Amino acid sequence: MSAIGELQRMRKGSRGPLGGGRRDNKAAFVFLAPWFAGLLFITAGPIAASFVLGFTDYNLIQPPTFNGLDNFARMLTDARLHKALGVTLIYVVVSVPLQLGAALGLALLLDKGLRGLAFYRSAFYLPSLLGSSVAVAVLWRQIFGADGLINQLLGIEGRGWISDPDTALWTLIILNVWTFGAPMVIFLAGLRQIPRMYYEAAATDGAGKWTQFRSITIPLLSPIVFFNLVLQIIHAFQSFTQAFVVSGGTGGPSDSTLFYTLYLYQRGFGNFDMGYASALAWLLLVIIAGITAVNFWAAKFWVVYDD
Amino acid sequence: MIELRKLVKHVGLILLALVMLYPVLWMVVSSLRPDNEIFRRPGLILDGLQVQNYGTGWTALVSPFGHYLLNSAILVLACIIGNLASCSMAAYAFARLDFTGKRLWFAIMLGTIMLPIHVIIVPQYIMFSQLDWVNTFLPLVVPKFLATDAFFVFLMVQFIRGLPRELDEAARIDGCGHARIFLRIILPLMLPALATTVIFTFIWTWNDFFSQLIYLTDPEMYTVPVALRSFVDATVSTSWGSMFAMSVVSLAPVFLAFLVGQRYLIRGIATTGGK
Numbered sequence: 093m094s095a096i097g098e099l100q101r102m103r104k105g106s107r108g109p110l111g112g113g114r115r116d117n118k119a120a121f122v123f124l125a126p127w128f129a130g131l132l133f134i135t136a137g138p139i140a141a142s143f144v145l146g147f148t149d150y151n152l153i154q155p156p157t158f159n160g161l162d163n164f165a166r167m168l169t170d171a172r173l174h175k176a177l178g179v180t181l182i183y184v185v186v187s188v189p190l191q192l193g194a195a196l197g198l199a200l201l202l203d204k205g206l207r208g209l210a211f212y213r214s215a216f217y218l219p220s221l222l223g224s225s226v227a228v229a230v231l232w233r234q235i236f237g238a239d240g241l242i243n244q245l246l247g248i249e250g251r252g253w254i255s256d257p258d259t260a261l262w263t264l265i266i267l268n269v270w271t272f273g274a275p276m277v278i279f280l281a282g283l284r285q286i287p288r289m290y291y292e293a294a295a296t297d298g299a300g301k302w303t304q305f306r307s308i309t310i311p312l313l314s315p316i317v318f319f320n321l322v323l324q325i326i327h328a329f330q331s332f333t334q335a336f337v338v339s340g341g342t343g344g345p346s347d348s349t350l351f352y353t354l355y356l357y358q359r360g361f362g363n364f365d366m367g368y369a370s371a372l373a374w375l376l377l378v379i380i381a382g383i384t385a386v387n388f389w390a391a392k393f394w395v396v397y398d399d
Numbered sequence: 400m401i402e403l404r405k406l407v408k409h410v411g412l413i414l415l416a417l418v419m420l421y422p423v424l425w426m427v428v429s430s431l432r433p434d435n436e437i438f439r440r441p442g443l444i445l446d447g448l449q450v451q452n453y454g455t456g457w458t459a460l461v462s463p464f465g466h467y468l469l470n471s472a473i474l475v476l477a478c479i480i481g482n483l484a485s486c487s488m489a490a491y492a493f494a495r496l497d498f499t500g501k502r503l504w505f506a507i508m509l510g511t512i513m514l515p516i517h518v519i520i521v522p523q524y525i526m527f528s529q530l531d532w533v534n535t536f537l538p539l540v541v542p543k544f545l546a547t548d549a550f551f552v553f554l555m556v557q558f559i560r561g562l563p564r565e566l567d568e569a570a571r572i573d574g575c576g577h578a579r580i581f582l583r584i585i586l587p588l589m590l591p592a593l594a595t596t597v598i599f600t601f602i603w604t605w606n607d608f609f610s611q612l613i614y615l616t617d618p619e620m621y622t623v624p625v626a627l628r629s630f631v632d633a634t635v636s637t638s639w640g641s642m643f644a645m646s647v648v649s650l651a652p653v654f655l656a657f658l659v660g661q662r663y664l665i666r667g668i669a670t671t672g673g674k
Contacts, residue, residue: 127508131507135519216415221664222653270419333609
């Protein structure tokens with residue numbers, strides 16, 4: 093049962109494990125006091141604050157001054173922002189399907205009572221723990237450098253994959269695909285929940301392996317695919333470390349690795365252009381929320397819920 | 400035939416695992432080689448152990464690398480304590496108590512799991528800089544004491560829901576209040592969920608770069624990721640050996656946590672979806 097499944101069930105209005113029983117407002121308030129404070133000061137409060145700041149000019153030193161829709165007008169003509177949106181979109185659209193495809197493929201291979209499952213699962217999972225670290229980004233910088241590991245193995249001389257604007261983003265896409273282990277583990281857990289008797293019943297009725305896969309595995313796994321898809325898209329939109337380290341904080345060469353978050357960082361914390369950075373943050377929220385909403389809407393057509 | 404197919408499958412999987420882990424293995428091996436060999440030896444076979452890179456790397460920055468390891472360790476420990484305390488309390492309320500607006504609050508909590516930190520970082524930074532908390536660990540630690548890692552709240556809610564309610568009822572009949580039920584009954588029973596929280600908090604905080612980069616700008620306060628990054632900028636392609644050595648040092652704790660806590664990691668992401 094995932095957080096997203098839970099949200100969908102709540103939207104459908106089923107009461108589920110919540111509700112009923114006697115009220116305990118006082119105790120609940122005590123137990124939730126830290127969480128309420130966090131909501132107010134750390135999450136919801138700042139979201140509201142950044143909405144207001146989005147309509148100001150603010151450099152942290154002088155007090156913010158309202159400038160109406162200037163920040164949003166500026167977005168329309170900000171070529172680097174458009175570049176950042178393009179780079180991020182390519183990164184998400186290419187790397188997420190590849191990553192999930194690898195995850196699902198491996199999960200299916202590993203599912204059928206294979207010996208050494210624990211070993212394989214660990215080996216494939218480990219990169220997703222290391223992938224977001226600065227150390228691996230440092231390593232990537234060497235591997236795809238002009239005299240890096242890839243060129244040594246392939247016997248190519250002097251081609252810098254990271255210093256070439258045409259290939260730099262692809263090295264980061266490879267890095268994201270490399271971390272397919274986490275969604276793979278989720279797929280494995282999902283596959284294990286499909287009752288064996290479904291397959292046995294289908295086999296008795298004469299269904300072949302392919303038919304079983306198409307009419308049992310795929311529909312019953314679709315909620316997990318949906319969950320992974322929503323999560324990995326949101327996750328990919330937030331990639332920062334790899335691009336930052338690989339490009340030395342610039343998003344180069346020629347802004348080819350300028351992730352949205354990296355551009356936001358440059359505006360906010362490089363130039364202390366806090367008003368514009370807030371507007372950018374809101375645009376990011378709207379984009380991610382929009383894509384997630386579309387995902388939830390599209391789920392009606394392909395995700396099967398058996399409850 | 401079936402045996403042969405299985406063999407082919409195993410060979411394929413082992414090859415793939417090797418390809419996946421090769422870059423990391425190569426980094427470890429290369430950190431034990433003289434600097435100039437890194438650019439011409441793609442293999443994994445070592446002629447001998449050469450630990451000189453570790454010495455050079457350790458002292459390459461303003462403070463010895465141990466200083467940054469200690470900073471990261473302090474930060475991680477504080478975050479773990481914060482998450483354990485605040486998330487378990489919130490989870491108890493969501494799993495066991497009934498209160499006004501519970502469904503709405505619960506939905507909000509689930510929604511914040513998916514909230515990108517980049518959306519809130521600007522006003523948060525303004526707030527913390529006005530409190531004069533920049534270049535302290537407070538902006539990184541205080542949110543953990545306020546249950547903002549909703550992922551763990553959800554993980555614990557799921558776990559508590561699986562515990563039999565009869566235990567609470569019996570304790571209530573014996574006159575226990577919620578504080579005692581929580582501390583004496585629920586907490587001891589949810590140790591596996593707490594262990595998962597410890598391991599994930601450890602790894603995510605240890606690896607986290609974005610917020611540490613923003614809040615820690617004084618080299619004295621640098622944690623491992625920020626220090627490593629300043630190392631990269633300082634030594635661009637001059638000494639990959641010492642950079643690899645410190646990268647290996649910085650990944651070692653994550654690897655150890657993975658070895659020790661694998662069971663909890665796998666179960667954690669399998670039941671809640673993970674990041």
